[in-house]
Amino acid sequence: MSIEQDVAARLVGLSDASRRAYLGDLADLTQWCEAHGLDLQHDPLSGRHVFAYVLGLARAGRTQSTIRRRLTALRRIATIAPPPPQNSPLI
Helix, strand or coil: CCHHHHHHHHCCCCCHHHHHHHHHHHHHHHHHHHHCCCCCCCCCCCHHHHHHHHHHHHHCCCCHHHHHHHHHHHHHHHCCCCCCCCCCCCC
16 A cells, blocks of 8 residues: 555545545655655655755745645655664654
């Protein structure tokens, strides 16, 4: 099962608009990760990655509410992502 499918399953009970927004946020994060050589299903995101992602959103002119919502989506994804290996250089 893909991360997109896992996240979609966790969004059951939210309004259609909220589900679309979260899935759009996931797509945005996935694109950012791919552009930075990361795979959400296999690479753990460090605090540095999250900071760089948020900084990029702010520099792109995203509103605070959009950034907050995308961070909320990231928290949902983090409950699905695999734990980082002990010797990961990404931590």
